[in-house]
Amino acid sequence: MTDRIDAHQHFWHYSQPEYAWIDASMAPLQRDMLPQDLAPELATAAINGVLTVQARQTVEETMWLLQMANQFDWIRGVIGWAEIAGANFCEELEILTSNKHLKGLRHVVQAEQDPKFLLRDAFSSGIRALQSTSLVYDLLIVEHQLPNAIEFVRQHPNQLFVLDHIAKPKIAAGLLEPWRTNLRILAKEQNVYCKLSGMVTEAAWDCWTIGDLRPYADVVLEAFGPSRLMIGSDWPVCTVGTSYRRWFSTLESLLQSLSQTERERVFGGTAIEAYRLS
Numbered sequence: 001m002t003d004r005i006d007a008h009q010h011f012w013h014y015s016q017p018e019y020a021w022i023d024a025s026m027a028p029l030q031r032d033m034l035p036q037d038l039a040p041e042l043a044t045a046a047i048n049g050v051l052t053v054q055a056r057q058t059v060e061e062t063m064w065l066l067q068m069a070n071q072f073d074w075i076r077g078v079i080g081w082a083e084i085a086g087a088n089f090c091e092e093l094e095i096l097t098s099n100k101h102l103k104g105l106r107h108v109v110q111a112e113q114d115p116k117f118l119l120r121d122a123f124s125s126g127i128r129a130l131q132s133t134s135l136v137y138d139l140l141i142v143e144h145q146l147p148n149a150i151e152f153v154r155q156h157p158n159q160l161f162v163l164d165h166i167a168k169p170k171i172a173a174g175l176l177e178p179w180r181t182n183l184r185i186l187a188k189e190q191n192v193y194c195k196l197s198g199m200v201t202e203a204a205w206d207c208w209t210i211g212d213l214r215p216y217a218d219v220v221l222e223a224f225g226p227s228r229l230m231i232g233s234d235w236p237v238c239t240v241g242t243s244y245r246r247w248f249s250t251l252e253s254l255l256q257s258l259s260q261t262e263r264e265r266v267f268g269g270t271a272i273e274a275y276r277l278s
Contacts (some may be wrong), residue, residue, distance in 0.1 A: 008232025045248035046069030077103035104136035165198025187223035197232030
């Protein structure tokens, strides 16, 4: 049976200045979140391995995450950060790729004020450099950034992309459009995979139901299909609205129409393929 992979979770040493986005509404997250905190949760959802994703935009954090991947064999890979648009990106890339656990890079585009950030020449130049490696680029955007993401992906047909958190649709408001239309357009690009993750934090944290999430999950499944869809928890961020075990139980319900082969693909096989996990 294919290993079950949580393709999206985070670790951090908490400090308020560095994690200002964790406000009072997320008070339980205002502490260190480390492998020893996640390890007991994995068994509750029968998870065999995880992909750890950057939460700070520093190379130092990326190196720290890679060190933890060296220590814990269930950390199958790291999606780190480097200054893709920076003048020294190629040198940074050479250093980072010397560690076999680095599987991809990500930038927090959702926080950028420039709507054309992904289309900047310097950023595109960095993505072209990334194509000489086997690294994935994780797209962290919100739904209104999808049109520019579509243009960006089309400019780089030889780069593999993974869309994080289904582009953060407005689930709490019950809005499907224009997210649905734009997501379907993005999914037509065959070099794009998608993570079924981050949905609870876009819903009403304290009263969401599976019925609230299902229309969005159905769109994603129809658009990408099991072969380009993977699951992720977004732990510990997800814990503001769900437990680790409940989230994976929710995923089981959302994907119950799939065959056993398709389920194994979504719950592990896709991530193993996309990120070249051993």
